[in-house]
Amino acid sequence: MEPIPSATFDPEDYAPDEAPRAWRRFFQSLHHVTPLLAPGQRFSSRSGSWMIDDIMVGYAKFGAQTMERKLSSEIVQAAACKFLMGWRYRSGQAKVYHAGDAVDLHPGYYCIIDYDRGCHTIAAESDVLAILLPHQAVGYAPEKHPPRFMIPVDTAQGALLSDFHESLVKNAPMIKINEAAAISKGVKAVYASVIENLAEHATPTVSKWDEIRRFIDEQIFEQDLTVAMLTEKFGVSRATLYRQLAMSGGLQSYIAGRRLDYAFRHLTIGGPLRGRISEIAARCGYTSTNQFSRAFSRHFGFAPSAVLGALSKDSDALPGAPGENTLWDMWHSADFKARR
Numbered sequence: 650m651e652p653i654p655s656a657t658f659d660p661e662d663y664a665p666d667e668a669p670r671a672w673r674r675f676f677q678s679l680h681h682v683t684p685l686l687a688p689g690q691r692f693s694s695r696s697g698s699w700m701i702d703d704i705m706v707g708y709a710k711f712g713a714q715t716m717e718r719k720l721s722s723e724i725v726q727a728a729a730c731k732f733l734m735g736w737r738y739r740s741g742q743a744k745v746y747h748a749g750d751a752v753d754l755h756p757g758y759y760c761i762i763d764y765d766r767g768c769h770t771i772a773a774e775s776d777v778l779a780i781l782l783p784h785q786a787v788g789y790a791p792e793k794h795p796p797r798f799m800i801p802v803d804t805a806q807g808a809l810l811s812d813f814h815e816s817l818v819k820n821a822p823m824i825k826i827n828e829a830a831a832i833s834k835g836v837k838a839v840y841a842s843v844i845e846n847l848a849e850h851a852t853p854t855v856s857k858w859d860e861i862r863r864f865i866d867e868q869i870f871e872q873d874l875t876v877a878m879l880t881e882k883f884g885v886s887r888a889t890l891y892r893q894l895a896m897s898g899g900l901q902s903y904i905a906g907r908r909l910d911y912a913f914r915h916l917t918i919g920g921p922l923r924g925r926i927s928e929i930a931a932r933c934g935y936t937s938t939n940q941f942s943r944a945f946s947r948h949f950g951f952a953p954s955a956v957l958g959a960l961s962k963d964s965d966a967l968p969g970a971p972g973e974n975t976l977w978d979m980w981h982s983a984d985f986k987a988r989r
């Protein structure tokens with residue numbers, strides 16, 4: 650019996666200057682990818698994925714890159730179904746802008762996210778496991794469930810789900826076509842149970858810290874964002890606020906980080922590239938582009954010039970590549986849509 654459908658990406662299969670474009674084509678039915686390569690850096694990202702009946706599992710080891718899935722894009726409009734994305738970061742980290750929030754992904758959490766609410770991800774060099782699950786197959790309803798679930802991996806549920814995902818990806822190459830439906834049914838039952846349990850115990854109200862964080866994000870360029878102002882406005886003690894900000898290094902470090910997040914997003918917005926770094930640096934309160942570039946590099950692991958360099962190459966057309974990733978062709982096929 651033949652194995653389940655699969656697709657792999659190996660940069661060694663391409664010429665060095667073609668590999669980044671091929672990587673973008675490989676994922677173009679899922680999201681728009683922009684590799685962020687430093688001058689002279691060799692592209693080394695690789696990936697493997699397997700279709701187990703109506704779900705997809707896989708891994709990706711990649712360098713710094715952005716990934717964007719816009720609600721208005723043809724990608725979303727053409728999708729055979731709405732789906733959740735499960736992520737397990739083995740190493741690395743990413744900042745995800747999703748459903749109005751900025752979320753940090755790293756090895757400390759297993760994340761399940763509704764990928765059809767639009768998503769913009771800024772990732773450092775990472776090693777990631779992924780799984781795609783149709784909404785209705787796991788009982789997920791966007792109108793009543795939260796947009797994402799963040800499960801600490803030092804909890805029983807997070808550890809078990811992480812180990813389960815690891816085993817699934819490890820053994821996927823051995824799965825045969827005649828086994829796929831039964832295995833898929835079991836996998837979906839596991840995730841459906843996790844989602845039901847998490848939704849049942851989710852906090853229905855926004856926490857005070859969420860309110861404070863969103864206020865800071867809305868007022869990120871105001872000069873009067875101080876601990877005293879925030880404690881008075883939200884009725885919390887200094888000790889409570891300091892405790893919430895401790896992991897970010899304090900209020901000023903948190904603000905600086907959020908301004909750099911703003912800078913990255915606006916570097917990727919269309920428009921003339923000339924002068925954009927100095928303009929954004931000034932907007933973020935930096936007195937020089939060198940000061941801004943150093944802070945940006947410390948925060949993201951690559952320079953703002955790498956982003957603009959990637960964008961200049963990213964403007965190239967993505968020609969079709971029939972048969973290059975038949976797995977995604979199957980995912981979007983009418984026959985597969987009917988089965989789901």
